[in-house]
Amino acid sequence: MIQYTVTVCTVGAITAILVLGVNVSWGWVGQIDLAYYAYVAIGAYAAMVLELPKAHPAPTTPNSYILGLHWPFIPSVLAATAVGGAAALVVGAIALRRLRGDYIAIITACTALMLTAVTSVDNHLVGGYIGIYGLAEPLNSTFHLGPTGYSYFYLGLCIFCLLLAYLVLERIYKSPFGRSLRAVRENDTAAAAFGRNLFWLRLRGYALGGAVGAFGGALFANYLLAWNPASWNLTEVTLLIAGVVVGGQANSRGVIIGSVLIESALPQISQLFPLLTSNSTIGPSIASILGASGIILMLRFRPGGILRERRAVDRTGGPASLVPEVPAVSFARPRTATGVGVGTSREVERDA
């Protein structure tokens, strides 16, 4: 039972990192990135091909993978994060150039599906349908822990990484870059008028989200010790978006709560359902239905999520500005021509 709890907590911590990444693109930048899970997969694959030794395909399973550099754990994870960020930079450079929100969602979804097709079909890139497996438990060659001790250790590592990701992202959120991003989200015309380069800001935000995803993916692959194309698809992205919407867009603490609720608690609750019936697929389906319903209900009744985005405070002493009625991602179009928020422009101005 304790072992089971440790497993749930480890996956929960990794998922929370992934949700933090989704929060960057959806909460901060205000864009739906359906390719997000592709960056998670890129991070996972990158970490594995860096850590594993050279591939020796057996005649029976002629699948192999590229690289095989046999790097240590920490540099591999860092490199994987960088690779994920770079991939997002490339995709973002195409998708964000001149497209609107819903088109971006479609083109990112297409990108993710193309990547799935390539990784599944090509047997020599990252092992095709079978994927990559056989990774040794990271860092255990130095610590020599038993299976139980190791699982505690990895849980601790994941929680540490979650904390690290949280602190770094909070720092960026409060930085001039983070503020400009939110200004672009709230009112891109005003932000552009104050000299912000919209494309470059959005692109950097998008790449940051991809890098966080790849970081989480690298940790995930090192936990599972195997990865294949079946481990990632649009379903996962939907649940991550649900975590962000339920928890509270653009509020890191909120989205962590959301991810725990949607990704960790719901599947546990849904495990009660198969007891009622003989069909074992019902549990996950119910969890998915509840998760997706969470998106709809939250958007309808509490668009800001459980923990709303904190109000921007003008530290120069002026009257408290912005966001009061507009929740995190502005969900209502400005009703009048005066919808240009005074606070928004002031916030941008301060960065300049």
Next chain:
Amino acid sequence: MLGVGFGLVTASIVALSTVAMSLQFSVTRTINFAHGELMTVGAYAAYLVAKSTSDLPLQAVAAMAAGAALGWVLNVALFQPFVRRNATKLVIFVLSVAASFIIQNILQIGFGGSYVDYQAGSTTAYNVGPFQWTAMDIVTMVVAVVVLVVLHLTIRRTKFGKAQRAVADDVLLARTTGVGAQRIIAFTWLLDGAIAGLAGMLLAAQVGSFTPTLGFGYLLVIFSAAIVGGIGQMYGAMLGALVIGLVMEVSAVYVNPSYKESMAFLILVAVLLFRPQGIVTALSESNAQ
């Protein structure tokens, strides 16, 4: 040439579904990510009816009814409350993603995740000119052409079509001139669902066996066709479907068939980069100059 033959069949199915989506988009201006599920419920409805009767028209009616019902429910229960509250397009898009997910999982609970077999029409192949088609292939193409022609006449010649075009142009103006915009929108969803449901049944008949992700797997292909043709443009959608269908099937002859969809997406990416307004608008623009 075989590839072109298959391409025409695929294009017919894609065209039906894409035109339905474009029609819905032009009137409501929202992108419906749950469009694939309209097809899927159509396929399952046809599958259920096929258990008791092999009568194809009856199965088609069931598919259309199921799709229409789902389209209507989506509009009334999900989209309208948010549209009334002035939600942004992005929020409505996210809603439709959630809806797509919920419907898939409900079907998963109802029918299980494994493939169900659906056989419609005979599988005897005929040689027609350079092409090789089964009877069902020919039925599919004929049905697609008939439905598209009827739809064209509805939109161009009837009062309803006129009202629909008015709403598509400008909801407020249409409302001011006495068009019941709500009713037109509701009816558009019914029409969208019915045509998509029919396309779902034809698709299921093509692939022979399917799962609750049937329509979802095809969704992005349909988006590709719609965007390539110029989203919201009915005639562009037909052209887009033809391009996408042919590219998918002809490319399958030369490269690994698993890349079929990827080929469609490549075309989409290229169009979005160089002609974001789609082919058809591009054509009419160049005519005007």
